[in-house]
Amino acid sequence: MKNTTLYLLGIIITILVGTYFYFSCCSYCGTIVSQKEEPEKSVTPAPVAPKATSYPFALGAGDFAYSTEDNFNFNMSSPNYLEPVSENVRNGILPGLKNFMTNNENKVLNITGYYTSDEKNNSAFPNLGLARANSVKNYLVSQEIPSSQINTNGKLMDNMVPDNNIYHGPVDFAIEEVSEDAEDEIKAMYDKITANPLILYFDTAEASINPSEEQRQKIADITHYLDKVAKAQCQITGYTDSEGSRSTNMRLGQQRADFAKAYLIQNGISESRIKADSKGSKDPIATNDTEEGRAKNRRTVITIK
Structure with a gap:
């Protein structure tokens, strides 16, 4: 009877020990397998917007x-x-x-x-x-x-x-x-502007234009000269080709001169420094017998005096 009891007790202990090692080891293995099958996903941080610049x-x-x-x-x-x-x-x-x-x-x-x-x-x-x-x-x-x-x-x-x-x-x-050369620079700018004035060309019956880069630089030069020479004035003269009546051309030439004047005022040149007038079809620089020549005559000349 005593031997039988010890035998049964040994079986129970064996079962308990086996159960313990099963859950301890195999559940750990299961965790490793699960981690391998489902690795953690990396999170990409949201981009940070650059800080706005500010100059004092x-x-x-x-x-x-x-x-x-x-x-x-x-x-x-x-x-x-x-x-x-x-x-x-x-x-x-x-x-x-x-x-x-x-x-x-x-x-x-x-x-x-x-x-x-x-x-x-x-x-x-x-x-x-x-x-x-x-x-x-x-x-x-x-x-x-x-x-x-x-x-x-x-x-x-x-x-x-x-x-x-x-x-x-x-x-x-x-x-x-x-600058020690300031006076010479102003004189050189005067010579540059008067020798090669700003000329805006217009389509037939049109009085508006979008200046090119070269024309914009001439506007900048004129502005600079007016800033430096208190008594200087900007002279704007509108011209047309010979098509149409004299009165119509005088009016169209004035419209073109006034457009240029408004454009310069809009961009910071004082109205009191600008004089705008029209010569209509007078003083052509090319023949009016061809379209190419007429296109050259439809112009507004901007200079200083």
Whole structure:
């Protein structure tokens, strides 16, 4: 009886031990197999949007220095600064910058406007950066800072990042001494403009045009000259071919001259600096007997005097 009991007890212990090792080892193996069959999926992090760029309004020259994180702001593809101008920027311009420039005629303020190659340039200037610099220049002139002491430039800056289609401060400022060659440069520009004036050609009975890159550069040169020479004026004269009556041609020539005038005013040239008139079919530069010749006569000539 005793042997039988021990025998049964051994069988029970064997069953219990076997059961323990089965669940311990095989369940572990099952876990390994399951992990091999269903590996964890990697999660790709969401792309991080680049931080919008922002350039401060900062100036420093001798005994004048001013800076603020605010600046002139522009919509994408726009040559015109957004209004209202920040109070912090206005506080730097008046009276500080105005007084400094007025009391230091040997100083010039260089304004460099930034632009990107993705933007569309609908201004009258060769690039959007120069157009933006010109827009800021006009604001400073409205604050009685002499345009003769302001230079404008444009610079491609493709690393600019907009903030909801707005560029924050895409303009840079620097004050330096007037160039020793400044007078010679102005004289050379006068000779360049008068020797090769800006000529806009029109289709028959049309009075509008989209300037080419070369024509835009001539507009920039004329603007620069008017900024530097206070008594200079922009002269616009409209011409036609010989088709139609004299009165009709005089009116059409004036319309073309007025279009050019409005275009220049829209792009920052003061109306008081522009004179526009018409000569109709007078003074042709080519024969009116051919279409090619008539096309050359339908023109508006823009120069300085």
